Amino acid sequence: MKFPKILVAFILAASSVLMAQQKEVSLEEIWSGTFREERLQSLQSLNNGEEYVVLNRDRESGAASIDVYSYKSGKKTRTLLSSNDLDKIDSFQGFKFSKKEDKILLSTEVEPIYRRSSREIFYVYDVKSKDLKKVSEDKVQEASFSPDASKLAYVFDNNIYILDLKTNERTQVTKDGEINSTINGITDWVYEEEFSFVKAFEWNPTGEKLAFLKFDETEVPEFSMDLFGKDLYPTQQVFKYPKAGEANSKVSLHMYDVKFKNSEEIDLGDKYDVASEAKTSEDFSDFYISRIKWSADPMLLSVQVLNRHQNNLDLIFVDAEDNDATVVLNETDEAYVDITDNLTFLEDNSFIWTSEQDGYNHIYHYDEQGELLDQVTSGDWEVTNYYGYDKKADKIYYQSTENGSVNRDVYSVKPNGKNKKRLTERTGMNSASFSADYTYFINSFTNVETPHVYTLHRTKDGKQVREILNNSELLKKNEPYGFSPKELSTININGNDLNMWTIKPSDFDENKEYPLLMFQYSGPGSQSVSNSYFSSNDYWYQLLADKGYIIVCIDGRGTGFKGAEFKKVTYQELGKYEVEDQISAAQKLGERSYIDKDRIGIWGWSYGGFMSSNAILKGNDTFSMAIAVAPVTSWRFYDTVYTERYMRTPQENASGYDENSPLNHVEKLKGDYLLIHGGGDDNVHLQNTMRMVEELIQANKQFDWAIYPDRNHGIYGGNTRLHLYNKMTDFILEKL
Structure with a gap:
């Protein structure tokens, strides 16, 4: 019997689909990365707002390069630095720019400690002279340029050091650091894990002051873990870990004067919980310093202080000239107050703040004295990310659940809450990464049917400029499996x-x-x-x-x-x-x-x-x-x-x-x-x-x-x- 060609083709196609749907996924495929999505590499906007840099790596040689790309075209414009051109190092794992982008801090030989912390060998690269300088022969933590990039602060063995990049003079800021006893300039285990930061020092905008936290872990109980490894005898890791109800580190805020090379402890007042039974002594101050950040005033430091119950948060301003502390804003809650990184200071030193005080997480604008100017957003939905404030356009950019709690969209709005505009169009999870001057943003989009798609948009109206990356190949790869x-x-x-x-x-x-x-x-x-x-x-x-x-x-x-x-x-x-x-x-x-x-x-x-x-x-x-x-x-x-x-x-x-x-x-x-x-x-x-x-x-x-x-x-x-x-x-x- 002879079948028509069209019928034969249909039968073959149907059989192919049926066979394709019968292909079973395996655990080996899943955990070998077969279905891994292509993601946009971590990029950093340059100050000009028109270009961004990406750390690229040659898989065969291991060489690393910092390459510059145009936002508008997506094309590579130049290579800023390649490890192939460096004599002292073969590669590097990370980099940070100085404020003016005239120096680059390169990290090598990265040794992870806990979730967010690591020890590294750092180098400073001068973009103009192409000189490469090793920061220390030791692996150090959290190296950070001063605002003018003339100095570098870092932590070694729980002490803070400052390296003068011009004279090579090294100043030891603190001298009482000791493992499992006293920590300067970095956080203890519980702060790192639960308040999500490691670097606990900040240069003021003029580089004259260095604010830092000190942790006295003396009373914190030790926890130990046996690590068996492959040697004849196991080793033991011992570290300070405060379990519920036990003593925390005694934390204090200090101000270091770079010129006079002296430090002073800042009196933040009585912040402990009188009712708490977890204090180990009468004078044990049970509170957390959950954030420090310099304001637009170069001599005004903001400090967020939380009581141990975490239901009373003070935003404190510290005058770095006389070290006086003033509570500017107080927030309380019957349960707890969440800590965020959303505090932003405007030029007049008014500030943007997020809070759940009306029952949903929203954006608020306060003046320098802590008086409310405007509730910027409101409604029965949550602000899920605050991206920043664009002075030129006088707009705030944020992400929210206005389109349903399983979705995210990106919006712009005036500080007074007017002229709100949705900048993303597709329904699903949208997030944004803005250029330095807010001219562009890169939108990351996904929904249940679509793996991540990255597109470039104009910030002023949200219009798409170009598609950067999609995962259409992954969708093709998934087709034979007939996934539900x-x-x-x-x-x-x-x-x-x-x-x-x-x-x-x-x-x-x-x-x-x-x-x-x-x-x-x-x-x-x-x-x-x-x-x-x-x-x-x-x-x-x-x-x-x-x-x-x-x-x-x-x-x-x-x-x-x-x-x-x-x-x-x-x-x-x-x-x-x-x-x-x-x-x-x-x-x-x-x-x-x-x-x-x-x-x-x-x-x-x-x-x-x-x-x-x-x-x-x-x-x-x-x-x-x-x-x-x-x-x-x-x-x-x-x-x-x-x-x-x-x-x-x-x-x-x-x-x-x-x-x-x-x-x-x-x-x-x-x-x-x-x-x-x-x-x-x-x-x-x-x-x-x-x-x-x-x-x-x-x-x-x-x-x-x-x-x-x-x-x-x-x-x-x-x-x-x-x-x-x-x-x-x-x-x-x-x-x-």
Whole structure:
């Protein structure tokens, strides 16, 4: 029988599509980077606003270069510096410009310490003379140019030094620095982790003063971790870690006079919590200095001081000429006040500030005395990023959830709140990187159907100038797998419409029953459900979907971007309302005809591991399986800043800590439970899992567990992630 050519072609095409859809994704592909998105390299705008620089690297030779590109054309205009032209170094890992861009600080031999900190060998490159100067023979931290680039400040062995780049004179600013005792100019562990900064010194705009923080860690208890390595004897890492309710570092602010080479401690007044039982002595000042920043007045330093309960924030101005301190703005909250980097000073020293004081995070404009001039934004939505103020256009640029909490858009608005304009057009997650003079911005866009696309836009009207980079090749690569879409929706749980995404099997049949796996993080102010493309975990979920699972993620109460009340309902009760929402959601989903209510599992990492552990214990009739990776099992084990922000101290709120601790509910375990941790986790200590293991053993409860030796909170390196996800996949396939 002879078929028409058109019919034959149709049959072949249909067969090809069917075969393509049958291609299964593998864990090896996921964790080898097969589905990695192309991202725009970290770029930095030059002062002229017309050009930007990118650090490029030759993969074969390892050589690094700082290349200059035109915003408008996207074409490379020149190479500012190449390591091929340098005699003293083969390459460099990072760079920083001086204010006038006449000198470049190059970082080499970078040695990571914790999440944000590192030690490095630094060099200073003079753009005009092409001279290259080594800063120190030692690896130092947080090197920073003075405003005129004549000097460089840095930290070595917990002391601050200033190097005169003209005379090579080196001045030791502090001399009392000592490991695990006194820190100058950089933050301690808990500040770095929870207040998200390491460099704790700032040059004033004229280079005459250096403001810095000092941390007295003497009373902070030590934490130790055994690292097994490959030598005959293990080593031990010992560092100061203040657990909830224990002593913090005593922090103080100091002002150094560069000319006279002397320092003076600044009196910030009584800022400690009288009610706190965590003080170790009568004069222990329990407060945090969460930010320091020089204002538009070169002799006026702004200091943000937070009480230990973190519900009372003072914005203080320090006059660097007489070191007098004045409280300019005070903000309080029944729960806690969040710290941001959104403080911006205008030329008249009025300032932009963000706050949740009306129930949603919005932008405010205050004069130099702290008197409110205007509430710039308002409404039942959140400002999620503040980009800056353009003096020439008299506009503020920000990102917000005005188009729904799972979306982001970029806007401009006058400081008085008028003439607001949406600068982005596509619905999804939009973010912006502005040129130095705000002429252009690069928009990063993604949604559930689109991997990241980078486009250049005119700031004045948002019009697209050109496309810079897209991920169309990734979409082509994904086609043969026939991946299921990530479906966005809401589910009404405990009186709230919660954001949810769902991934179903590609051959989903609503007349069949499927097991359900729930993922969540659930930490305060977090977001796991957004209008964005697949992450690495989403490809793993596609693998599980191919094997007949439905995967769901729900952001319950306590998560972010729906207003302060929604976020702060979990205050003093971490693990209560969030767990109730996951249990209720699982029960409601289990009522759907295509979900097997007897085969519902849940998993999470870190806070999510705390949640999944509680869920299988408190929801033992709902969840038949749980995986907890690097979980907190008692908030008594976690650090002061994070934990007390949401829970107060254990001395004040013992029931809040204990009633929602998985350690106290182990007897309720019915289902299959897998517990995983990294042995070198400096953040959520292995202690959490070891205590959980002991409680389960004493309750005679069977469970599975795995420890990854010497791995930190991220549990990665070599084949570690692949092994971890193989283990979790096998557990799910066997138990759920």
